[in-house]
Amino acid sequence: MHHWLTLAAAAALMANGAVAQFNMLRFACSQLVVDRIDPLVNPGVRYSPHLHQIVGGNSFNLTMTPVEYDLAKLSTCTSCSFAQDKSNYWTAVMFFKHKNGSYHRVPQIGNGGPQGKLVNNGGLDVYYIPSGKVTAFKPGFRMLAGNAANSDDGQVTKGNICHRCWTSTSEDNFVGGAPCTGSDTVAIPANPQCKMIRQTIIFPACWDGTNLDSPDHKSHVAYSGTGASGGGACPSTHPVKLPQVMYELMWDVSQFDQSMWPASGSPFLYSMNLGGSAAHGDYVFGWEGDSLQKAMDNNCNLNTDCAAAGITAQKPEVYNACTIDQQAPEPVDGWLASMPMGEMAVRA
Ligand SMILES: *[C@@H]1O[C@H](CO)[C@@H](O)[C@H](O)[C@H]1NC(C)=O
Ligand SMILES: *[C@@H]1O[C@H](CO)[C@@H](O)[C@H](O)[C@H]1NC(C)=O
Numbered sequence: 001m002h003h004w005l006t007l008a009a010a011a012a013l014m015a016n017g018a019v020a021q022f023n024m025l026r027f028a029c030s031q032l033v034v035d036r037i038d039p040l041v042n043p044g045v046r047y048s049p050h051l052h053q054i055v056g057g058n059s060f061n062l063t064m065t066p067v068e069y070d071l072a073k074l075s076t077c078t079s080c081s082f083a084q085d086k087s088n089y090w091t092a093v094m095f096f097k098h099k100n101g102s103y104h105r106v107p108q109i110g111n112g113g114p115q116g117k118l119v120n121n122g123g124l125d126v127y128y129i130p131s132g133k134v135t136a137f138k139p140g141f142r143m144l145a146g147n148a149a150n151s152d153d154g155q156v157t158k159g160n161i162c163h164r165c166w167t168s169t170s171e172d173n174f175v176g177g178a179p180c181t182g183s184d185t186v187a188i189p190a191n192p193q194c195k196m197i198r199q200t201i202i203f204p205a206c207w208d209g210t211n212l213d214s215p216d217h218k219s220h221v222a223y224s225g226t227g228a229s230g231g232g233a234c235p236s237t238h239p240v241k242l243p244q245v246m247y248e249l250m251w252d253v254s255q256f257d258q259s260m261w262p263a264s265g266s267p268f269l270y271s272m273n274l275g276g277s278a279a280h281g282d283y284v285f286g287w288e289g290d291s292l293q294k295a296m297d298n299n300c301n302l303n304t305d306c307a308a309a310g311i312t313a314q315k316p317e318v319y320n321a322c323t324i325d326q327q328a329p330e331p332v333d334g335w336l337a338s339m340p341m342g343e344m345a346v347r348a
Contacts, residue, residue, distance in 0.1 A: 024129045024230075025243075025295060026115055027081035027303035027313070029055035029089060030320045031108070031122030036328040036340055038090075039064040040142055040217055040282045047328045050148065051093045051271040051340045053108065055079050055123040057086030057286050058324050064088075064284060066140035066212045071286030077322035079123060081303045084311050087286040089126055091201065092148065092270040092279065093332070094188070094251050095339055099262040102335040106268070111198070111250045112171035115302060119316040127246040128292065131205070131230025134243045136293035137285035144217035145203045146280030153186040153277045159226025160202040161279050162186060165194035169254050179228040179246065187276040190266035192258040196250055197268070201281035203245040205231030206238035217282075243296055247281050273339060 034053045042048040043063045054060055057075030064071065075086035094106040110120040118125050146161050162180040166173070176182050179200045189197055204221035211220035222238035224231040230244045253268065261267045272278050285292075291311050300306030303313050326332075330340050 023299040023301035024127055025082075025300060025302065026118070026125065026127045027085075028110065028118035028120045028125055028316070028319070029078075029080035029123045030120050030316075030322075032056060032058065032060060032079040032088075032322065033324045033326055034093060034105070034122075034332045035326045036330065037062050038282070040144060040284060041148075047330075049272070049341060051332060052090045052282075053093050053122070053124075054088060054090040055126075056088040056284075058322055059086070060088045060324065062327055066142065070139065071284065072139070072288045075286065077319075079319050079322040080126065081118075081313050081319055082311050083314050084288040084291040085286070086288065088282075088284045089124065089247060090282045091124070091199075091247060091249065092272060094197075094199075095269050095271060096253065096256045096260075097262060097265075097267050097269060098260050098335070102337060103339050104256070104335055105332055106197075106251045106253055106256075109196070109250050109252045110171060111248055112174065114174055117171070118303065121316070121320040125248040127228070127244070127248070128296070129205075129228055129230045129244040129246060130296045131232075131244065132241065134205075134230075134241050134296050135207070136243060136287070136290070136296060138212060139285065140212040141285040142213050142217065143203060143221050143283050144280060145201050145283075146278070148272050148278050148280045149274075150277045151274055153275075156186045156277055156279075157223070157226060158184065158186050160223065161276075162200050163188050163276055163279075164198040164200070165189040165191055166196040166198060166250075167193045169195045169252070171196070171250065179248070180226065185276065186279075188266060188268040188270075190268060192261070195254040196252050199247075199249040199251060199279060200228075201247040201249075201279065202226075202228055203281065203283060204238075205242045205244040206234035207240040207242050208238050209240040243292070245283055269339075271339060271341060273341060
């Protein structure tokens with residue numbers, strides 16, 4: 001909490017020209033594609049079991065084998081702000097279920113808050129939060145946070161994966177305290193007062209120092225506490241402190257008037273046909289060279305150029321223009337008769 005308030009204060013000071021006390025990368029990533037593929041959990045499968053929304057480097061593909069598949073070299077653009085960040089970041093898609101049985105993808109919009117406005121065309125915001133000296137991810141590194149099959153809110157650590165209700169459509173009306181604290185919930189809020197729903201996914205910040213991945217995509221990393229503080233001291237099993245990765249998504253539910261809501265049950269579901277309990281995020285590292293390590297070592301801040309690390313923030317019209325076609329073509333927009341999911345999976 002203290003750490004986060006310090007950050008908010010630092011950002012405010014910066015607006016007045018003073019030096020921030022505590023720095024982190026925080027930047028916008030626009031939509032690369034909305035597609036039913038998942039090179040981490042279902043490599044090679046076209047029409048994976050559920051739909052994802054993906055941001056980052058444009059070499060995102062059905063299969064991205066660790067090390068051999070060099071995202072940083074293969075991507076010719078990124079939908080994220082920093083030109084040097086060819087990583088891919090993805091999550092499930094939120095749907096609204098109309099009382100008449102149709103589904104509509106919930107739009108994703110930009111996010112304001114105390115650290116200032118980010119410009120997104122769909123997509124999400126990414127944070128890299130250092131706590132002390134951190135070791136950046138190695139080429140080929142990937143990981144998963146959350147469990148796409150979990151239907152029990154009680155099995156989710158609310159301090160790391162959560163939702164927050166915003167009763168205004170103005171992102172400038174910042175709501176609440178540090179991420180995943182206070183009245184934030186594991187469940188997606190089903191409250192007609194909510195005009196926007198902010199989803200936060202905080203990843204583990206400790207690594208075993210050896211494995212770029214693991215069979216469950218989780219065991220090679222470990223949490224060391226909760227919240228967006230960069231993480232605490234790492235356990236001896238996972239001694240290497242990583243930059244803490246956090247995703248922030250702003251789901252705009254303002255168009256789904258209460259007159260459309262089903263008589264019972266939540267109208268908001270993720271693309272696995274499950275609620276907030278199944279929220280998850282996927283990460284495949286792809287920063288060029290040692291640019292992320294340098295960014296952490298040199299206290300690069302927010303979404304601004306940082307010469308010491310050689311990282312440059314692109315204009316929104318540049319990163320917004322980085323998009324790719326669906327590899328698993330199907331309609332994902334407008335009113336749909338059903339959610340795009342299920343038994344279509346075929347080996348590519
Ligand atoms: C994905 O991989 C296929 C097969 O290797 C290739 O033809 C295609 O161009 C790739 N797509 C992208 C977006 O890199
Ligand atoms: C449900 O309502 C939406 C919005 O009015 C409409 O576009 C859609 O066609 C309806 N679906 C069905 C099955 O009637």
